[in-house]
Amino acid sequence: MSFSSDVKDELRTVIAPARHCRLAEMQAICRLQGGKPVERKFFTIREKAFNIDADQRDIRNAVETFTVGTSCCRRSYLRGAFLAVGSMSDPARSYHLEFVCRSEEQAETIRKLMQDEQLHPGITRRGSRTVVYLKESGEIVELLGMMEAQRSLLAMENERVLRDVRGNVNRRVNLETANISKAVRTASRQIDAIRFLTEQGIEVDLPESLRKMAALRLKHPEATLEELGSLCSPPIGKSGVNHRLRRIVELAQQKGFK
Ligand SMILES: [Zn+2]
Incomplete structure (x- = not known):
């Protein structure tokens, strides 16, 4: 029915x-x-x-x-x-x-x-x-x-709740997918910048902390910022990793990396 x-x-x-x-x-x-x-x-x-x-x-x-x-x-x-x-x-x-x-x-x-x-x-x-x-x-x-129509009202309210829950789950999945693809794009840009610096022979001129970070990124292309931070010795936080990787990309850009 x-x-x-x-x-x-x-x-x-x-x-x-x-x-x-x-x-x-x-x-x-x-x-x-x-x-x-x-x-x-x-x-x-x-x-x-x-x-x-x-x-x-x-x-x-x-x-x-x-x-x-x-x-x-x-x-x-x-x-x-x-x-x-x-x-x-x-x-x-x-x-x-x-x-x-x-x-x-x-x-x-x-x-x-x-x-x-x-x-x-x-x-x-x-x-x-x-x-x-x-x-x-x-x-x-x-x-x-x-x-x-009390019974129908309750049936409809149940459907509304289910729809809201489904909607929230979908939104969250979409958001996570968006975040992941953003992280992947960022990481691949970092790797390109590091390769550029290496090819130009400039990588050796980087401060030691940046050189170590560049090596870690190349070795672990899919690692998150947190994971890279924990691989440092001594370990550093997410924002420290982020800062170093951004410096690397900026330095590469100053040398002509697009
Ligand atoms: Zn009446």
């Missing part, structure tokens, strides 16, 4: 306790499905909100004329709207929730209700339909909460 249909299954089990909220949800389903509701939740609520022998016209009238005024009813309307024309992508893959409406007026109603609940939906045309959508994961989570 898709994430979207799981959300709908959950929403079908949520029965608003107040009659006003039930009317709001019925109204959303009825309107958005073009006056002929097929969503089974409509009939579930009808059974709970009206007597078994209630007149069909009375029911239709009560549902059609109801005015959504308060937050509880706005949220119930959105729940009905999602059941009628909503869908969302699997949060393991992407963040997208939408209501596909037959008319611009219906879409505007949904957008307004969401805005009144401090959400920031987008709206767009898709063929003959008008689509109201959310793309921001935090807002999708909020809407799931407003519609009382």
Whole structure:
């Protein structure tokens, strides 16, 4: 089953306790499905909100004329709207929730209700339909909460955490790869500089500490600065090694090394 249909299954089990909220949800389903509701939740609520022998016209009238005024009813309307024309992508893959409406007026109603609940939906045309959508994961989570899809909300939060962790791991791996290739480039430039000095016969003129460092670098081309430092006698620190290798490259540059 898709994430979207799981959300709908959950929403079908949520029965608003107040009659006003039930009317709001019925109204959303009825309107958005073009006056002929097929969503089974409509009939579930009808059974709970009206007597078994209630007149069909009375029911239709009560549902059609109801005015959504308060937050509880706005949220119930959105729940009905999602059941009628909503869908969302699997949060393991992407963040997208939408209501596909037959008319611009219906879409505007949904957008307004969401805005009144401090959400920031987008709206767009898709063929003959008008689509109201959310793309921001935090807002999708909020809407799931407003519609009382607690289980789906938690499932989405879990996915979000996993995605964040994966993202962090990838970022760290990328950073380390970048650092390693930078170190490799630096080391190979040092080696080129030392070879240049040797070829020019200048290496012998270097101070002893630099000559020893140059020899160590040539012998251990893949060693880190720390490792080179520990090979010195007496051992020196990373910044000392760095300083000496930079001096070598600078001296080579002064003699024409590019
Ligand atoms: Zn209400």
